[in-house]
Amino acid sequence: QQPVQSPQAVILREGEDAVINCSSSKALYSVHWYRQKHGEAPVFLMILLKGGEQKGHDKISASFNEKKQQSSLYLTASQLSYSGTYFCGTEISSGNTPLVFGKGTRLSVIA
């Protein structure tokens, strides 16, 4: 079942922060976050595994609350290059399984 992402779209000015949420009705094994720019393939950002994991690099970080079956992506001090559509992809088990993607969150960063 497709995870639910919120918000659907957000507009930020450079330097502002944003949070994108991803929730599932099923227990999750992992959550993957991707950013896709128009006309391009998705680019991997990070993977979070079961266990309340948190990760981050540069000014993008994420958390995974397995009990609530939710993950959040945090973008701080946004830059113009952060613009794009963010997708969460979920796995319900380990092993060679496909990702089920949310509908995406369109992020626009303006100067």
Added chain:
Amino acid sequence: GAVVSQHPSWVICKSGTSVKIECRSLDFQATTMFWYRQFPKQSLMLMATSNEGSKATYEQGVEKDKFLINHASLTLSTLTVTSAHPEDSSFYICSANPGGGYSNQPQHFGDGTRLSIL
């Protein structure tokens, strides 16, 4: 790092034509590859799971006779859109997991194929 190569990047062809898209894992073996389709402003939707040496598994609503998948080697899966029509125009993208799904590595995506049927 692990790389998935997809070819061609884009195709424009007439209605009724069959189009073959290749997905290769360049530096790892992939017993399983995944094919997704993305319509404009929509999410990536899984079409099928390609299994090396056996039949592909198709998602509900995906016609297996229209979207032929062949996974003849551990590094190559092909998707053939047979007798393509304008409604098949979309962005097709494949992915594979270098760790075979057991080493908690992310899916690696090809660059995608933009298919336009006139």
